[in-house]
Amino acid sequence: MRILRPLLAAAAVLALAACETIPKAPAGPYKAGASQVTLGRDWSDVSVLLAGGLKKVKVLSIDGPILNRLYITDGLAVGESLVKSPSKERPTPKLRAGMNSSERMEFVADSIAAMGYQRVETMKPRPAKFGEQQAVRFDITARTEDGLDVQGTALASEAAGKTAFVLFLAPAEHYFQASLPEVEKVMASARPAG
């Protein structure tokens, strides 16, 4: 808890500061462009804080972006990113043509690293569905720069040159497990663009 406490404080600051401008994402259908999921509970739409202006990337949270964040994307085209690049000299991962599942996992891991997380690793890839499309589901471990253990899980699927992602990240201590049942339902409900 030594590490989690200041983060909770920081999250509280964000939550307080955010309440006037952060829209709700109420339980029910939620769209990221043409991708759609069904939320089982109310979330906050923190895209304005975390998507860096990328129109195809939506980010939801329950307790604040440090404690849980759920990325849902529209179908991303070749050359598009999950994370906004802060400058030309600090490029973030871009989708390339002809990527396979293991490269989509690498893309997610490198994108999480570009968000500022450390020691990002992916594991346990398994076949899954994104609506009717073939998808890959996998798990993630990482640490915040301040040394907090983070867990994640992600779903990635490509069809007709567009790749959609659902990605959940939360501290390994309590927060990941607490929201996992909801995240499982959200992933099972995911329908791709088209």
Next chain:
Amino acid sequence: MFRGRAQAMGAVAATALVAATPALSAPRPPGLKPAVDSVEAGLWDLMDKAEREARQKAELNTDAALNAYVRDVICKVATEYCGDVRLYVMDRPFFNATMAPNGYSEVWSGLLLRCEDESELALVLSHEVTHFSENHSIEAHEADKRRRNATMVVAMGIAVVGTVAAAGSANPQSAQSIMDATSSLIDVVYLASISSYFRFSREHETEADIVGLRRMAAAGYSPQAGGTLWRGLIAETTTSDFKRVREQDTRLGIFDSHPLSPLRAEALDAEAAKLPAPTRVAANRHRAAIRPFLAAWLKDDLRRRDFGQTLHTIDRLSKAKEDLGVLNFYRGEALRQRGKAGDLANAALAYQAATEQADAPPAAWRELGEARRRTGDAAGAKAALATYLSRAPEADDAWMVRETLDALSKGD
């Protein structure tokens, strides 16, 4: 401090410096503790705080053997301060080392990866020890308190910007700073305050270069390492994917106390010519120390997405003709990720070269198979993928490789 140009790119915007004239004083005595309520005590308190934060960082590398090696080199070049220095190796893919007046010292993995031998590491550490022994932090502080205050304001300003941005701005530009802030709000302040305290004057840097070179030569290391290391870093910068990094030398030379210029390498060469020949020859000790981390550090380096610099670094590391399985695998990875015309074919060659070495990671066969599949060599792809499965039957991505193999067999 000691850092390369590429690293400066990500750091806090450079502030124009008023060059301080360092008053050359006697080296500090070992075991020094500042007087209570002195200016130095204030600096030490800040550094103690930064050091406590460093101990919590996710990037801290706690490997005993690696830490013992770096510490041993510090103690060889600075026997008298061996008991004063507390070393932290950080897994950060940038060329950087620091040594604070309280003895808190950081050496980053990007630096260890780029030193070709122990002498080059000894050179960097001697440079840092010279800042430490000559009290450069204190002198800089006393020489220009106004600048110091100004830098602290910059550091505080970042904290304030972070908080203001957190107040819910709809501006996507500040949303980026939120993204940084939410992941590492404290760290931005930490890095800013650290870098402000290690911004020395040009005179201090020259002194650290020359006195440091004498120090490492006196410890028996090759003084030629100075010029070699600088030229290596300059050469790497010219291979950057980014125009701004390639041209940074002239641009930052005006502001930065640490110009990465050929002049600096020449000054080190001239001094080296006056120094005794080395008595320590341990070419492989450095590589042996960093070997267990080569793969992880190259993966970190790739995440900078400056493939030109990573490929250059791999070329330099390959000169020793060791670790060619790992090095060729990461050459392939860099080419595959860069994905320019011709890169995939060259990646296949690099993966192929990796698989011919005893230290090749199993993934080299998987990636070789995938690169061959994409370049139209179905038979070669099948052979490589089958080898991957036989070498890593328990791999958690084996099912994905089997799917690819099945598709190849059906002639998809």
